[in-house]
Amino acid sequence: MILSSASPAGVVLTLAAAAAYALPAAGAARLSEQAARRGLLAAWLLHAATLVWGLFGDTPRFGFAPALSVTAWLVLTVYAVERQMFPQLRARWALAGLGAAAVVLALVFPGTPLHVASSPWLPLHWALGVAAYGLFAAAAVHAWLLQRVEHSMRNAAEPQAGMPLLTLERLTFRFAAAGFVLLSATLVAGIFFSEILYGRAWRWDHKTVFSVMSWVAFAALLLGRMRFGLRGRRAVNVIYVGSLLLLLAYVGSRFVLEVVLGRT
Template identity: 30%
Template sequence: MNTLLFNLTLAVYFAATVAYLAYLVKPQELLGKASRWILTAGFAVHLAYTVDRYLEAGHTPITNLHESLSFFSLAIVGVYILFERKYRILILGSFVTPLALLIMAVSTGFPSAIMPLNPALRSKWLALHTIMAFLSYAAFAVAFGAAIMYLIQQHFLKNKKLGPMYQKLPSLDVLDEINYRCLTIGFPLLTFAIISGAIWAESAWGTYWSWDPKETWSLITWFVYAALLHGRLTTGWRGKKAAILAIVGFFVLLFTFLGVNLFLPGLHSYK
């Protein structure tokens, strides 16, 4: 059942991605609604897969790279659906859904077998710390999509090429607002994830901070987004600068999550 649900999720996310990209090319209302419903169905199946894996494993299924990438994809889709409901910008899905599909596809490259839980992970902090972290990652992923759209839209305005694509994309102000809202949601969640991780580390290893590669890069990621939030609140960073930093921050985040696990093994390495 678990494998069936995973494969079904992958198939539905692929269909949703195709539908959203088709909507980007030809934004018809019926196609937009179909894209939304397909993605929502995919999210429901993905959630069922995650719950089924939780019941089988007996713990939050975020303990290896396969599970973590899958949960990351689930969080991105869930957060995007919430933003789409608030802002009614279906075309944002054309930039976010492919990312969720890609992350889900990458998860297939890692072992999916449920293994006995590492003693250090047998803690009440497992669910709280990891879920908060992935929700923050998801908010930054949506900001990444909005930032890409912002730069594209600004390029059209700067070069006075107000063609079909320009007409399809939201205004720069709306895209900048989405970027900011994602930041105000993601940054507190990331902060809480780091603090809870430090408390968990103290109970598991006897120290709040050991400068493990994962800890170090998590702190770097936090400083990148802290600088972006500080710049927006105090010096009025908006527009292109904020969009570029949102993109840079997301690539730093991806390295913190995936690159560190693959290239800089430490206490937090996934198998």
């Protein structure tokens, strides 16, 4: 933990990003569409600056909270791209709140100092894993939106996500499939190239077990979709379970080490 390990520049960037996120999240009813879009863009840029500073600043650090912060930023990036294609998508305020919480959490728990990589390929391996986190998080957000639309339809109300049910369903499974590909590549690299990446033989540990369990859950989801037309609440629940298992693989283990056990 803590703020004492953060540089003044990092603290200023983080607080600015959190404030920029909080403004559109708290003032949803009072801001115009253009003002809200500009505010979220400013927050997104400041968030990116905090991530760059955390990884390449005076003392590069990484841990469970920065991993969550990167994931939140990737989800917001996906949302920004999607809004260009589907202007009716409505999740800005929830995602702004998520971004604010993520940057503050990364300030309080900045992680441990990064050591010199044992292999030039190690950053690529990490990038694959973090990208998989982001895509599965995007799938989980879309699954949540899917549930909101289904609930609204059952109650004969206007869909709260502002998007057709089938469009949301297609997007949800596309993100899940893309995340599955990246997770597969991450696992293959970790299993077969562990000595090159980490300088040690591959072994089963809690991180690997949870990652493989997540892979199995998403493999079952995609196979069930192709073979049996799996959809609706069952599919959403599998997405939630698979995403939670992957979250436990790195974020959960680092949380235990950094916060519960106090190890660096």
